[in-house]
Each structure stands twice: as structure tokens, then as C-alpha cells.
Amino acid sequence: MVTYSLTPDKVILNSNIITMDANNPSAQAVAVNDGKFVAVGSNEDIKSLVGPKTLVTDLMGKTMLPGFIDSHTHVLSSGTRHVTEVDCDLRSLSDIKKALSSKASNTPEADWVIGFKFDDTKTSEARFLNRQDLDQVSRSHPIMVAHQAGHVYFFNSKGLEMAMFFDDSPNEQGGVLGRDTLTGSLNGAVYGRAIDRVLREVLPKPSSEDRRSGLKLICQMFAEAGITSVHDAMVSSDDLGIYQEFIERGELPIRAYLLMHRDHFNSLRDGGVRTGFGGDRLRIGGVKMVADGAISTRTAYLSEPYVGTEGERGLLIMDPEETNERVLEMHKAGFQVCIHANGDSAIEMVLSAYEEAQKAFPRTDPRHRIEHCSLVNAEILQRMKDIGCLAVPFGSYVYYHGEKMRFYGEQRLERMFAHRSFIDAGINSSGAADYPCSPLAPLIGIQSCVTREDNSGKVWGRSQAISVTEALKVYTINGAYASFEEDIKGSIEVGKLADIVILAADPNNVDPHEIKDIPVEMTIVGGEITYEL
Numbered sequence: 001m002v003t004y005s006l007t008p009d010k011v012i013l014n015s016n017i018i019t020m021d022a023n024n025p026s027a028q029a030v031a032v033n034d035g036k037f038v039a040v041g042s043n044e045d046i047k048s049l050v051g052p053k054t055l056v057t058d059l060m061g062k063t064m065l066p067g068f069i070d071s072h073t074h075v076l077s078s079g080t081r082h083v084t085e086v087d088c089d090l091r092s093l094s095d096i097k098k099a100l101s102s103k104a105s106n107t108p109e110a111d112w113v114i115g116f117k118f119d120d121t122k123t124s125e126a127r128f129l130n131r132q133d134l135d136q137v138s139r140s141h142p143i144m145v146a147h148q149a150g151h152v153y154f155f156n157s158k159g160l161e162m163a164m165f166f167d168d169s170p171n172e173q174g175g176v177l178g179r180d181t182l183t184g185s186l187n188g189a190v191y192g193r194a195i196d197r198v199l200r201e202v203l204p205k206p207s208s209e210d211r212r213s214g215l216k217l218i219c220q221m222f223a224e225a226g227i228t229s230v231h232d233a234m235v236s237s238d239d240l241g242i243y244q245e246f247i248e249r250g251e252l253p254i255r256a257y258l259l260m261h262r263d264h265f266n267s268l269r270d271g272g273v274r275t276g277f278g279g280d281r282l283r284i285g286g287v288k289m290v291a292d293g294a295i296s297t298r299t300a301y302l303s304e305p306y307v308g309t310e311g312e313r314g315l316l317i318m319d320p321e322e323t324n325e326r327v328l329e330m331h332k333a334g335f336q337v338c339i340h341a342n343g344d345s346a347i348e349m350v351l352s353a354y355e356e357a358q359k360a361f362p363r364t365d366p367r368h369r370i371e372h373c374s375l376v377n378a379e380i381l382q383r384m385k386d387i388g389c390l391a392v393p394f395g396s397y398v399y400y401h402g403e404k405m406r407f408y409g410e411q412r413l414e415r416m417f418a419h420r421s422f423i424d425a426g427i428n429s430s431g432a433a434d435y436p437c438s439p440l441a442p443l444i445g446i447q448s449c450v451t452r453e454d455n456s457g458k459v460w461g462r463s464q465a466i467s468v469t470e471a472l473k474v475y476t477i478n479g480a481y482a483s484f485e486e487d488i489k490g491s492i493e494v495g496k497l498a499d500i501v502i503l504a505a506d507p508n509n510v511d512p513h514e515i516k517d518i519p520v521e522m523t524i525v526g527g528e529i530t531y532e533l
């Protein structure tokens with residue numbers, strides 16, 4: 001029954017609509033006015049609302065879903081990197097060196113040449129870069145290449161010198177300098193927090209112009225993938241300024257929920273800001289911190305060693321004392337706390353801090369999050385459920401990073417990227433690519449969650465597979481919940497924001513191995529088209 005009485009500006013007819021609204025799971029048509037759904041129903045119902053000024057679109061049976069939400073991805077920073085850095089997502093070290101050399105030849109001597117998206121396991125040599133490799137590119141330019149997962153960076157000799165890393169430098173707290181096992185001299189790799197000072201004080205800051213171009217570019221990339229909302233997983237004050245410019249000019253084509261870098265917490269709190277400040281296009285979200293290393297660089301902090309190593313358990317980046325202190329002050333100040341924790345030991349440490357904070361200063365529904373939350377067990381799930389903690393697990397890692405799963409082993413994979421367990425335990429889990437750590441398209445994540453197969457067809461952790469409908473929920477309404485916005489988006493319902501993705505086929509009706517190949521036909525944010533095939 002449609003009760004809307006005004007004339008809508010737009011109607012979309014003849015669609016296979018998967019609403020993600022439990023009370024009204026499917027429909028054929030929607031009416032949109034002023035950026036919101038004003039009616040959802042059958043073709044006949046919606047046609048009756050069409051007036052002389054209504055724009056009518058006939059989808060000819062295509063599938064409509066609420067726009068995808070990526071709850072943990074690097075938006076402005078990775079867009080900017082596409083503009084200023086060398087994309088090292090290449091299949092051999094020699095191709096990577098060539099790409100860096102070509103950038104160096106256009107860069108004044110003594111200026112940095114920076115690369116990103118390097119992934120050792122995707123190169124034919126299957127090893128980390130070292131300072132000798134990068135010295136072959138240039139000895140006069142400082143060079144730094146970031147691993148796709150972040151958390152590990154590779155320098156040439158000039159870069160190490162400019163970053164003030166010397167053979168006799170000690171490891172910094174929460175960080176490690178890679179060394180040649182024979183000579184003990186630096187091998188060019190820098191792990192964990194040892195990089196923070198370099199990023200803050202040594203590397204050139206991107207210009208505002210680069211950030212503007214980067215934001216524009218990355219928003220286009222998200223729109224092409226059907227994404228209408230993002231949670232930007234690490235935002236600096238400079239980034240916030242650029243976001244605001246886009247908002248002021250009405251040019252932000254995506255909704256962004258900002259997880260602010262921990263360095264900005266004091267200023268935000270002192271300014272009276274807390275989670276939720278802003279509007280439906282741009283909002284201050286949680287405060288982001290990092291507790292351990294990364295899955296794809298094998299630095300997640302695990303209770304049991306990595307397969308094939310002599311007791312290596314990964315890297316803890318914050319200690320329990322620091323975690324407890326920081327969490328308590330952020331919790332008290334009314335922030336959602338969003339801590340990156342991959343390994344079970346890191347997750348347990350973070351959960352203790354959340355539990356303590358909640359005990360000392362009870363808050364209703366703080367929705368603290370564990371970013372990635374990769375390896376769980378029954379006790380972790382119970383503790384998360386008890387305090388209403390949210391999981392933001394990787395969606396596409398089984399598919400995209402399958403070649404790294406052997407470091408974790410078959411058995412452990414039954415408890416990793418634990419989408420099934422989160423659903424069964426009643427824990428909200430939302431979709432995340434953590435771009436640039438994995439491809440940004442949600443359809444790849446949805447396929448990976450459903451099939452649990454890597455790109456060579458090997459299944460990892462079959463017991464964690466979920467249904468297509470469950471995976472769609474993860475990437476829509478659950479993402480809205482993770483930003484306290486389930487009342488305004490995440491499903492196609494009257495009164496909610498008209499954020500839509502239109503797919504050429506229904507993910508329920510294709511071979512699950514082909515979900516990732518379904519063309520995104522159109523993306524709509526607040527009733528406005530942001531992408532059209």
C-alpha cells in the first residue's frame with residue numbers, strides 16, 4: 001500500500017528490488033523525492049504517483065539494491081596516493097623497479113620517490129624488496145615503497161639515511177627495523193610504528209591540490225563499484241579540510257563517515273566534538289588506533305605461531321597499558337573506538353580495554369569496533385556479544401589473498417574472516433575492503449564470503465561461508481549500523497536516503513563464482529546518479 005500524496009521527482013520502475021528491509025524484502029518500483037525514498041512497492045502502485053514533472057526510469061528487470069557500504073577503507077589517503085605515488089601492484093620485482101625508475105627520471109634529485117600497493121606474494125620472486133633492489137633504481141633519490149597491507153615499508157639507502165635509520169639505530173616502541181641476518185646491517189624493511197615518525201616528519205606532505213584530485217578520483221572508483229557510503233579508516237585534519245571543501249561546494253559524491261586518526265582525539269574532544277557530529281553526507285565517526293600488524297604481511301599478533309616459522313607470532317603495536325588508557329579516555333569522551341586488531345591475542349587485549357572502559361563508565365550502546373577482527377574463538381565471540389562490540393572483517397581476503405592463507409593453515413582458517421560465526425553469535429559484522437589492501441569492489445567481497453574460495457579455486461575455512469543474502473546484508477544494512485545510521489540508510493525503505501546500486505544480474509541467481517563479474521549498471525546517492533555504465 002502506497003500512501004504518498006505528493007508528486008515525486010523520480011520513479012524507478014520494473015526492477016527486481018532486494019530491499020534488505022525485513023518487513024518488505026522485495027519490490028518492483030520506488031519513488032524518490034528530495035533525495036529520499038517516498039514510496040516502495042509494485043509497478044502499479046508507483047506508476048500511480050507519476051506526475052508531469054516526474055522523471056521515470058524503466059530498469060527492464062535489472063536488480064536494485066541499497067547502495068553498498070564499505071565500513072573500513074582508505075578513501076582520501078589512497079586517492080591521493082593514486083595521484084602522487086607509483087602503483088606497485090605489479091607481477092615482478094623488475095616491473096616494479098622499472099615503474100619506480102620511470103618516476104625517478106621525472107623527479108628532481110633528492111626528492112622522494114614513493115610507491116604503494118607492493119605485495120611480495122603477488123610477484124614472481126615472492127619476496128620482500130630490499131635496499132639493494134631499490135638502490136638499483138636510484139642512489140640519489142630517497143625511495144620508499146609501502147606494502148599493500150601497510151605496516152611494512154621498504155627503503156633504499158638514501159631513503160634510510162633521510163629517514164635517520166642507521167645500522168646502530170635501536171628498534172622503536174612498537175616497531176622493528178629489518179636486518180640482514182648475517183651482517184646485522186639494515187636491509188631496508190621497516191615494520192610497525194617505526195614508520196610513524198617518518199610519515200609525520202620526513203616525507204613530503206601531499207599538496208591540497210593533490211588531495212583534491214585524489215578525492216575526486218577515488219570517489220569515482222567507489223561509484224563504479226556501486227559504493228554509496230564509506231567509512232574512511234584513517235583521517236587527518238588536512239583530509240578533513242578537503243572533505244569540507246567538497247561538502248561546501250556540493251561536490252562530495254559519496255557519504256563519508258570519518259574514523260579520525262588518534263593524534264586528533266584531544267583536539268576533537270576539547271572542541272566538544274564526539275562521534276556522530278556532522279550530517280548524512282559527512283560525519284565524524286570513531287577514533288582509529290592500531291593494535292597489531294597485518295594479515296597479508298604475516299604480522300597479525302597471534303596466540304599460536306605462523307605455520308612454517310620458528311615461533312613467530314606477529315607484532316603487537318600497542319601494549320595493554322596504553323590500550324586501556326587511550327580507550328578509557330575516548331570512551332568517556334563519547335567516541336566510538338575503532339581499533340585495528342587482526343590476531344586473536346591482539347583482539348583479546350582490545351576487548352579487555354573495551355570491557356574495562358564500559359565497567360568504569362557505563363555508556364548506552366557505544367558500538368566500539370574491532371577493525372578486521374580476523375582470527376576469533378568462542379570466548380572472543382561471547383565477549384564481543386556481551387558488550388555489543390562490532391566486527392569489521394575483511395570481505396575479499398580469502399579470494400584475493402588466498403596465496404597467503406598457508407601461513408595461517410587450514411584449521412586456523414576455520415576461525416578467520418569469521419562471517420558465519422559473527423552472524424551466528426549475533427554480532428554485527430560489516431563489509432570492508434581496506435582498500436588499497438584488497439580490491440575495493442564489494443562484489444568481490446560478497447563472492448568471497450559466499451564461496452570461501454581463493455582465485456585458484458582452493459577453499460579456505462568452509463565453515464565460515466555465508467549465504468548471498470547474508471553477504472548482501474553485511475555490505476548494506478550492517479554497514480549502516482556500524483556508523484549508527486541504520487535508521488537513515490542501508491535498506492530501501494520509505495523515509496531512508498535514496499542510495500541505490502543497480503546490477504545487471506541478481507547475485508542470488510548467478511553462479512556464485514561469477515558474482516564478482518556482475519556489471520554495476522548504475523550508482524545513485526541521494527537520488528543523484530554518481531555512476532552509469
Ligand SMILES: [Zn+2]
Pocket residue numbers: 072073074233434
Ligand atoms: Zn585499514
